[in-house]
Amino acid sequence: MEFYHQVFGGQLRMNTFGEFGSTEPGLAEKIMHAMLESPDGLTLMASDTAPGMKHQPGTNIAVSLSGDNADELRGYWEQLAASGTVSVPLEKQMWGDEYGQCVDRYGINWMVNIAQSRG
Incomplete structure (x- = not known):
């Protein structure tokens, strides 16, 4: 944390x-x-899990960050991806938003979606 x-x-x-x-x-x-x-x-x-409890890191969860504050979300993305692995680059997608997926240094999957103005 x-x-x-x-x-x-x-x-x-x-x-x-x-x-x-x-x-x-x-x-x-x-x-x-x-x-x-x-x-x-x-x-x-x-x-956290106590000793004796089953622990399965990584692929059992994903955390999603969504919003329209592009600078803030890009900053989070850069820090999360910096020491991890990018599986989907953060870039404009067919639905119009910017979206990316990465796995951080602790094996947690992150999905970041930057909503675009629909005006």
């Missing part, structure tokens, strides 16, 4: 398993939940 805090800015709050009642040694200090609220109203929330 600290990487996404660098990308999106805003306020990051994290809670440990201990704050939610765990007294298990080695687990109580680990992050259980995190919430990032950007200055522009974007909210990202995440939960």
